[in-house]
Amino acid sequence: MSNDTPVPPPPSVAPPAPPPPPSNVIPMPLPGKKGPKEKWPKAVLERGYSMIPSILLWGQAKMNLEPDELNVLLQLISHWWTAEHDPHPAKETIARRMGKEPRTIQRHLTKLEKKGFIKRVARFKTHKGQDSNGYDLSGLIAKLEAVAPEFKTVAEQNKRRRAKAEVKPAII
Template sequence: MATFKVGKADAENLHVNEKKWTKPLMEAGWSAVPSILIEKQQALGLDPVDMNIIIHLIQYWWHPENLPHPSVETIADAIGRSPRTVQRRITALADLGFLERTERRTSRNGSDTNLYSFRGLIAKLQPYAAEKIEEKNTAIAVKKARVARKKPKLVVDNPK
């Protein structure tokens, strides 16, 4: 089993997440999902089943070079759909450019579970992320300008 060095910032974030979710839930496992994916799922045309499949695949993706490869049956069991429904939805997600599937052959006639890449989904999310970052930066600049604006001086005319 590989061991990973946890940085101070990561340890602090884990501690914060434990406060939110409790230690047992965090120890059971967690996944990182970009907020922009959740926020823009409708704009991307993703329905709840698509999102469930994507989120389920994400939980298996911990290192960029180690693509997730759960079986269709594993995904189907987890989201309460038939394997055929999951297979059709994954095909649709691949056809729309959200996922890339790579077959893994074990022998001439045998195959292992597919590898799934999120390269297409990431590319489709990039413009939304850039837009959100720009909105945040604009809001920060507006706030800074408002705070820095010279305030009028109150002049009290008190004749002596």
């Protein structure tokens, strides 16, 4: 007589768990994990973060950006949530965050506009008059695109230099 009841597989033996590290050992992060969650605490990330092109930081001097002008650009970028909508923080908001007067921020915005980094775009509330300006960042993007090849060339030169330095000398 046959029994159609399935036979359970034999119990598997799990390998023993590795011993815990000594208390004086600090665990190292796994290589290759470079996402924001691995870099920043949750409490920091919960408030949001902005994507900043490295070339903006590397090329600050090359693009003739004063430190406060760069800070104003970073403040504008932090308000640029979608590509199709210009950022539009109030001058007072930027001033408060930078510990400056609104008039100082207005002067920095004027310099950034004269240098071609931004264009102010007037915004109006329906039946209520003018709202805070929007800031078109296409000039900044164009300037970053213009200096990007220089940084690529430097990176390639550094890579070749490192490779050359790492080559073992031939034994004669």
